[in-house]
Amino acid sequence: MDHDLAEASSGSTSKSVSSPGPEPEATPLQNGAAAAEQSSPRDESDEVASHMDVDTDNSDDIRAQNDSMLQKQIQAEIDAASSRTSSESHASQASQGQPEEQPEEQQTPTTAHSNSQNGSQEQQPDGDSNGQNALVELPGRGEPADYSLFDNPPNIAKIRQVMFECKEPIEISFEEFERYWPFIDNVWVKQRSNSSKEGHCTTDYYMCRLRRPTHRTSQTRPLPEGKRPRKKRVREGGTCNFQIKVVRFEGAYSTVTISRTPGSSKTHSHDLDYIDKVKRNSGLMEFARREAVKGYLPSSIFTKFQEEPDKLIEAGGKFFTVTDVRNVSSKWRIQNPEVKLIPHHGYEYQQGHGIVKVQRNNEKTAAEQNKEKNAKPPLPPDTLPFPQFPLDFLEPYLPKPDERRKFPHVTLSYASSMDSKISLMPGMQTVLSGPEAKLMTHYLRSRHDAILIGVGTVLADNPGLNCRLEGAGGFGGLGRMWQPRPVVVDPTGRWDVHPECRMLRTAVEGKGKAPWIVVSPGAQIHPQKLMMLKGYGGDFLRIMEYNQSWRLRWEAILRALAAEGIQSVMIEGGGTVLSELLNPEYTDFIDSIIVTVAPTYLGRGGVNVSPDSKVDQDGKPKAALNPRDVTWTPMGQNVIMCGKIRVPPPPSEPPILSGIEAVAREGS
Numbered sequence: 184m185d186h187d188l189a190e191a192s193s194g195s196t197s198k199s200v201s202s203p204g205p206e207p208e209a210t211p212l213q214n215g216a217a218a219a220e221q222s223s224p225r226d227e228s229d230e231v232a233s234h235m236d237v238d239t240d241n242s243d244d245i246r247a248q249n250d251s252m253l254q255k256q257i258q259a260e261i262d263a264a265s266s267r268t269s270s271e272s273h274a275s276q277a278s279q280g281q282p283e284e285q286p287e288e289q290q291t292p293t294t295a296h297s298n299s300q301n302g303s304q305e306q307q308p309d310g311d312s313n314g315q316n317a318l319v320e321l322p323g324r325g326e327p328a329d330y331s332l333f334d335n336p337p338n339i340a341k342i343r344q345v346m347f348e349c350k351e352p353i354e355i356s357f358e359e360f361e362r363y364w365p366f367i368d369n370v371w372v373k374q375r376s377n378s379s380k381e382g383h384c385t386t387d388y389y390m391c392r393l394r395r396p397t398h399r400t401s402q403t404r405p406l407p408e409g410k411r412p413r414k415k416r417v418r419e420g421g422t423c424n425f426q427i428k429v430v431r432f433e434g435a436y437s438t439v440t441i442s443r444t445p446g447s448s449k450t451h452s453h454d455l456d457y458i459d460k461v462k463r464n465s466g467l468m469e470f471a472r473r474e475a476v477k478g479y480l481p482s483s484i485f486t487k488f489q490e491e492p493d494k495l496i497e498a499g500g501k502f503f504t505v506t507d508v509r510n511v512s513s514k515w516r517i518q519n520p521e522v523k524l525i526p527h528h529g530y531e532y533q534q535g536h537g538i539v540k541v542q543r544n545n546e547k548t549a550a551e552q553n554k555e556k557n558a559k560p561p562l563p564p565d566t567l568p569f570p571q572f573p574l575d576f577l578e579p580y581l582p583k584p585d586e587r588r589k590f591p592h593v594t595l596s597y598a599s600s601m602d603s604k605i606s607l608m609p610g611m612q613t614v615l616s617g618p619e620a621k622l623m624t625h626y627l628r629s630r631h632d633a634i635l636i637g638v639g640t641v642l643a644d645n646p647g648l649n650c651r652l653e654g655a656g657g658f659g660g661l662g663r664m665w666q667p668r669p670v671v672v673d674p675t676g677r678w679d680v681h682p683e684c685r686m687l688r689t690a691v692e693g694k695g696k697a698p699w700i701v702v703s704p705g706a707q708i709h710p711q712k713l714m715m716l717k718g719y720g721g722d723f724l725r726i727m728e729y730n731q732s733w734r735l736r737w738e739a740i741l742r743a744l745a746a747e748g749i750q751s752v753m754i755e756g757g758g759t760v761l762s763e764l765l766n767p768e769y770t771d772f773i774d775s776i777i778v779t780v781a782p783t784y785l786g787r788g789g790v791n792v793s794p795d796s797k798v799d800q801d802g803k804p805k806a807a808l809n810p811r812d813v814t815w816t817p818m819g820q821n822v823i824m825c826g827k828i829r830v831p832p833p834p835s836e837p838p839i840l841s842g843i844e845a846v847a848r849e850g851s
Contacts, residue, residue, distance in 0.1 A: 321522065323477035328529025328541070332470050332487055333494040336362045337560040340497040341654075342661045343367050347455045349427055351584065352442035352748075355662030356693070357431075360439040363661065365466035366499055370458050371427070387429045388444065391451060392462060396420030423452040436697075436720035449585065460502045467498045468511055475512030478519075483526035484508045486538040563694070566658045567651045570622045576816050577623075580775035580825045581630050582751035590741045592751040593772055595828075596627055597761055597792065598779040598821075604789030605758055610643040613789075615781035619819035625652045627777065629665035631753040633699075633744060638673035640757035647685040648755075649695030657694030668749065669698035672760065674735050676706035680716055687719050697721030699747075701740055737764065741772055758790040765794035765808055773828045776810055780822045 336342070346353065346367045355363075371389035378385045397420075406412060426447035430440045443449075474484045485505040488495055495503060516522075529541050582592035598615035599605055606613045616624065628634060628650040640646065648669035649657075656663035669686050671678060678700065680687070689695035697720040702708065704725055713723060724747075728739035744752060754760060764773055794807040810826025817823075 321476075321478045324479075324525070324528070326528060328527070331491060331494070332474055332484070333491060333498065334470070335494055335498050336366070338659055338661070339363070339366060343497075343499060344455060345661055345664065346441065347451070347458075349425075349441060349443055352440055353662055353664065354438055354440050357437055357439060359662050360429075360431075365469065366464050368466075369462040369464040369499070370455075374426075383433050385431045387431075389427050389429065391423040391425040392458060393423040393453065394420055394425075424448040425451045436718060438720070455499075456501060459499045463503065463507055464499045467495075467500050467503065468507065470498070471508050471511045472515075475508070476515050478522045478524055480524045480526050480538070481505060481508040481512055483530055483538045484512070486530065487527050560659070562653060562659050563651075563657070565651055566653050567622055567625055569652050569654060570619075570626055572619065572818075574623065574626060576814060576823075577627070577777070577825065579812065580777060580827065581627075582774075584750070588750070589745065590738075590772060591632070591745050591749050592774050593741065593764075594627070594631065594751070594753045594775050594777060595761060595764060595773060596624070596753055596777040596779075597756055598624075598781060599792060600781055600783050600785040600789070602784045602786070602789070603792055604785035605756065605761075605792055606790040607785050608788055609639075609790055612644055613785065615783070615821075616779050617781075617819040617821050620779045620821045620823070622652070623818065623823070624779070625650050627753055628667050629655060631667050631751040632749045633668040633670050633752045635670040635672065635752050635754045635760075637757050637760040638671055638678050639759065640755075641671050641673075641678050643757070645685050647689045647695060648698070649689050651694070657689070657692060663693070663696055666695050667753065668696045670701060670744065670749075670752070671698050672701045672735065672740065674701075674703040674706065676700075676702050676708055680712065680721075682715070682719075687721075690719050690721070699724055701726055701735065701743075703735060737769060737772060758792050761792045762794060765792070767794075767797065767808060770808070770828050770830070776824075776826050776828055778824045779818075780824060782820060 342363055343366055346363065347370060370392060372392050372395055374388040374390055376385065376387045424447065426444045427441055428444050430442075432438055432440075471484060471488070474487070475481070482505060485503075485508045488500070488503065488508075495501075516524075526538055530538050531541055580594065582594070586592070597605055598620065600615060605615070628648075629652060634648045636646070636648070648667070649655075650665045650667065651658055652665065654660045655665035657666070680698070680700065682688075682691075686695065686698045690697040697716065699722055700716070701724045704727055706725075708723055716722060724743055726735050726739045726743060728736040741752070754764065763769070765776075797805050797807045799805045808828070810828055811830075813824065813826040815822055815824055
């Protein structure tokens with residue numbers, strides 16, 4: 184076989200978060216919440232940070248505790264800053280022999296001057312005339328008051344859930360992996376990595392974080408004087424056996440494939456909220472780090488996070504606390520002790536309320552902000568809405584993901600007229616499906632791994648063979664999610680595949696996958712044509728088994744697809760392929776048939792779909808095929824006929840043992 188598609192591989196590129204460290208303060212803060220900002224450095228490998236002490240199953244309790252901590256911390260910062268200002272002023276006056284002046288109106292510890300009438304803040308040097316302890320101006324401190332801390336990728340909440348469940352292999356580009364993986368890396372712990380000799384393929388193996396326990400070290404490190412030991416929760420391991428592998432393949436068609444490993448559980452033993460409570464993802468913590476290095480107060484950063492709760496939850500921050508912000512910013516604050524922390528522009532401290540946003544006349548209303556936050560990213564104009572009508576009647580005829588089979592699940596699906604025609608004449612496109620049946624067809628495509636058609640249909644229609652439902656890859660989904668693999672049966676290599684054909688254009692646009700072309704050994708394929716198709720992610724499959732009429736054997740085709748990981752195939756046409764597969768000799772390979780019947784007659788000149796005529800032992804005509812478990816479902820102007828063809832084998836029974844064997848087995 185000439186097909187050499189490799190399993191795409193990838194390494195983890197999750198962004199690292201700086202290890203938290205102690206926060207420098209001129210005066211020790213006695214308040215418990217403020218003292219948390221002077222916490223000792225923490226090892227990033229710790230599975231559960233100190234915020235687990237306040238984690239509960241009730242998010243309202245967490246929010247209330249956070250608010251209380253904020254109030255105490257802010258008040259302690261103000262008291263400490265006032266004490267420092269008073270003592271420095273008194274010492275300076277005493278050294279110069281000047282009488283002590285009365286302090287001006289109390290200011291926040293983050294600004295040298297605040298105009299409460301218009302909400303603007305002016306930053307003045309803080310200290311003596313030599314400029315010591317001056318307020319350092321950092322890049323990024325001049326953002327408008329309504330700017331967002333978040334830069335969430337599109338559909339981040341849905342995609343996090345898809346990557347968490349990992350029900351089916353996920354094929355994405357390098358860019359998509361680097362964009363979305365940091366928001367789900369808190370679920371996983373890397374076990375090991377393997378690389379090919381050439382370095383083009385790398386496989387990283389991960390296990391669920393709850394499979395590895397946390398434990399206390401045998402020797403407790405000494406604590407600074409006055410520092411209380413941290414209450415760390417010890418987690419038992421082995422509670423979840425979900426494992427994945429991330430395969431990165433670098434070449435003409437670079438991809439990352441995420442899939443379950445053979446020894447993995449089918450599902451997690453917990454939901455995504457639980458793991459978000461245990462560990463924060465690095466994508467969310469990167470948002471906090473970017474604000475911390477600008478010199479903003481942790482309390483102000485946390486308050487601004489709470490201004491957009493929907494985006495915070497979508498990014499995995501349902502249990503995000505002010506302690507997380509302190510941990511992220513502490514290392515930078517140690518390295519920059521001369522920087523005076525300030526609140527965000529448009530925020531100020533109010534007694535009894537903490538850090539609050541100052542509303543201005545020219546700011547957008549809350550309704551306008553919510554409308555912008557909830558706005559969906561633009562979708563391609565040819566996107567189809569996901570069906571809102573029930574499709575449960577299709578389930579008995581669709582492939583089962585966990586079913587182990589020698590050959591793929593095969594579904595014959597096409598639209599037919601009342602006289603069993605699929606087209607008015609050969610090579611002519613004929614619309615028979617109504618809008619509802621069209622949506623159903625794309626739904627069926629999303630439920631299969633591949634779509635197979637004959638070369639005649641490709642030459643006549645130039646189809647895209649992709650799924651255009653909203654939520655599919657390229658239409659608001661992740662990577663090539665829900666996108667089937669096009670398979671074209673072209674024994675002699677008649678199709679002159681070129682970059683302008685629809686299948687390759689959809690592959691380039693990320694709206695589908697490049698095709699696999701099934702050819703016979705005698706097909707003449709130019710090497711340049713082969714390399715061009717490989718560059719788009721497609722390939723040629725050479726099937727050795729064929730007859731003298733250049734007709735490939737379907738058993739060999741389906742076996743080759745199964746060897747390439749295809750577990751389900753939807754065969755859509757054309758007339759020659761469908762008519763051949765409806766013959767009784769293929770009933771062991773065809774599982775189900777789904778036909779959309781249109782209320783029209785196309786006439787005798789149309790393209791017919793029908794198996795060959797059959798006769799019984801006496802030479803009398805008989806029915807060629809009788810599907811079983813048939814249902815008829817109205818759908819708009821069409822009627823959907825569903826039926827089963829393949830008869831499943833009976834469940835395996837234990838072998839019948841002879842009397843001697845039975846006695847011997849009982850004795851053993």
